[in-house]
Amino acid sequence: MDIVFKAINDPTRREILRFLTHGPQNAGTIAQQFNMSKPSISHHLDLLKQAQLVDFSKKGQFLVYTLNKSGFETIHTWFQPFTLFFELPKPKIRL
Amino acid sequence: MDIVFKAINDPTRREILRFLTHGPQNAGTIAQQFNMSKPSISHHLDLLKQAQLVDFSKKGQFLVYTLNKSGFETIHTWFQPFTLFFELPKPKIRL
DNA sequence: TTTATATTTAAATATTTGTTTAACTATTTA
DNA sequence: TAAATAGTTAAACAAATATTTAAATATAAA
Numbered sequence: 001m002d003i004v005f006k007a008i009n010d011p012t013r014r015e016i017l018r019f020l021t022h023g024p025q026n027a028g029t030i031a032q033q034f035n036m037s038k039p040s041i042s043h044h045l046d047l048l049k050q051a052q053l054v055d056f057s058k059k060g061q062f063l064v065y066t067l068n069k070s071g072f073e074t075i076h077t078w079f080q081p082f083t084l085f086f087e088l089p090k091p092k093i094r095l
Numbered sequence: 096m097d098i099v100f101k102a103i104n105d106p107t108r109r110e111i112l113r114f115l116t117h118g119p120q121n122a123g124t125i126a127q128q129f130n131m132s133k134p135s136i137s138h139h140l141d142l143l144k145q146a147q148l149v150d151f152s153k154k155g156q157f158l159v160y161t162l163n164k165s166g167f168e169t170i171h172t173w174f175q176p177f178t179l180f181f182e183l184p185k186p187k188i189r190l
Numbered sequence: 191t192t193t194a195t196a197t198t199t200a201a202a203t204a205t206t207t208g209t210t211t212a213a214c215t216a217t218t219t220a
Numbered sequence: 221t222a223a224a225t226a227g228t229t230a231a232a233c234a235a236a237t238a239t240t241t242a243a244a245t246a247t248a249a250a
Contacts, residue, residue: 002106008237009104011097014173021180027197040239042198061196061247072177078109079170085116086164089171105208122227136207137228156217156226 004074007051012036013044017053017067024066027056099169106137107131112148113160116134119161122151 007013012034019025019033029040045065046052053071054064083089102108107129114120114128125134140160141148148166151158 005100005109006237009100011169011239021176028195030196036195036238037240039199039241043238046198047145058247063197065176067180069181072174072181075173075174076178079167079174081113081116081136082162082167085162086167101207107208123225126227132210134211134229138208141228153216158227161249181211 001078003047004051005046006050007026007053007072010044010047013039013048014043016048018046020054020065023066026062028062028066030065046084055095056078096169096173098142099146099148099166102142102148102166105139105142108143111143112138115149115160115162115163119159121157121159123157125160142185144168 008017013064015034016030017031027042027045028038030045034041045054045056048071050055050073051071052068052074054065055068058064100141100142111125114125122137122140125132125140126133131136131153140149140151143166144151146166147163149160150163151160169190
């Protein structure tokens with residue numbers, strides 16, 4: 001659980017997640033969006049992977065990253081009691 | 096925005112937030128829940144305050160902390176696009 | 191094969207973070 | 221007023237983090 005919160009703490013990683021809502025992307029394509037070295041992005045992707053916020057599959061020489069529902073469910077589960085407390089509009093994620 | 100994610104990154108701070116769903120609590124009462132020095136808890140409360148996840152008011156010699164909706168709304172707003180993403184129909188087979 | 195491309199892993203480093211002890215401020219009680 | 225209580229602020233430091241450059245791995249193209 002800790003790893004998910006660690007993962008979304010970094011602004012670059014949050015941008016990567018946002019970028020992936022547009023669909024699956026190669027590591028290189030993701031790296032291009034940021035003024036940052038590839039190893040740094042690779043490190044961020046690794047952390048997002050550990051948090052199960054992204055997943056990847058190998059397509060030839062490319063690694064294609066996608067959003068992974070599991071990590072987001074973890075966040076949702078943590079957040080739920082507070083939405084009840086405040087009666088915030090409920091996130092519509094399907095569990 | 097960054098400060099909110101920083102705030103919820105720490106497990107002690109997440110426990111404090113959870114504890115406050117039971118209602119307003121004095122700093123001292125909060126500190127008692129944790130095997131940790133008061134200054135450390137005070138520091139965590141300060142960060143939660145900066146993130147607008149908690150608020151406090153002075154009652155005599157006591158500081159009474161409560162949950163603050165603002166910070167949670169920030170999290171909710173950030174989370175929303177991902178809930179929408181996972182509601183979309185499953186990706187179709189590529190032709 | 192050899193070379194180029196895509197990406198990760200490793201090593202090094204500066205910055206940030208969480209914790210503690212000690213000192214300080216404010217309020218209550220005797 | 222003096223002493224006790226509630227809590228914060230300050231200083232110091234070890235541990236964790238994000239970044240970079242350089243080296244390594246794997247696949248594709250020539």
